[in-house]
Amino acid sequence: MPRVPLALARKSLPTRDAQAAVLLMDTTLVLQFTDRGLSRMKASVRDSAPVDVGQRLLARMVGSALGELFDHGIAYNLRALRSARVEGHRLVLEDLAGKRVFDHVEINGRDVMDDFSPADASRFAAAVNRALHR
Structure with missing residues (x-):
C-alpha cells in the first residue's frame, strides 16, 4: 500500500532513529519508512554511486526504483x-x-520491532489494544 502520512494515523510509533514507524489506522496497522528514512535510503544509494558515468547512471536508476519500491x-x-x-x-x-506480526523486519541492520522507546511503545500498545476491543 502507498505510504501513509503520519498525521493521518490515529497513533504512530517511530523507531528511536525515526527511520521507520508503525501506524495505527482505523482498521489496519501499517509498517513503513518515515520521510526521513526514505530520504536517508535514497541518499545512501546516491552517495555510493561509482565515479564511472555509466555505472553512476545505473546506480541512479536502481536508486530511483528502490525509492519507488520502498x-x-x-x-x-x-x-x-x-x-x-x-x-x-x-x-x-x-x-x-x-x-508475531512484523517480526524480523530489518532496516539498516536493525530489527524494527526492537527499536522503540519503551514509554512510547507502551502507549502505542495500549492504543492498539483499545482499538481491538471497541
Missing part, C-alpha cells in the same frame, strides 16, 4: 490481531494464532 507500507488487518504488548524496547504484535 515508498510503500506493509498493512496488517486489526481483525487478525490478538494483542499488543511491550518487552523492553520491543513492540510485540501477536496475531490470533499466536504468531
Whole structure:
C-alpha cells in the first residue's frame, strides 16, 4: 500500500532513529519508512554511486526504483490481531494464532520491532489494544 502520512494515523510509533514507524489506522496497522528514512535510503544509494558515468547512471536508476519500491507500507488487518504488548524496547504484535506480526523486519541492520522507546511503545500498545476491543 502507498505510504501513509503520519498525521493521518490515529497513533504512530517511530523507531528511536525515526527511520521507520508503525501506524495505527482505523482498521489496519501499517509498517513503513518515515520521510526521513526514505530520504536517508535514497541518499545512501546516491552517495555510493561509482565515479564511472555509466555505472553512476545505473546506480541512479536502481536508486530511483528502490525509492519507488520502498515508498510503500506493509498493512496488517486489526481483525487478525490478538494483542499488543511491550518487552523492553520491543513492540510485540501477536496475531490470533499466536504468531508475531512484523517480526524480523530489518532496516539498516536493525530489527524494527526492537527499536522503540519503551514509554512510547507502551502507549502505542495500549492504543492498539483499545482499538481491538471497541
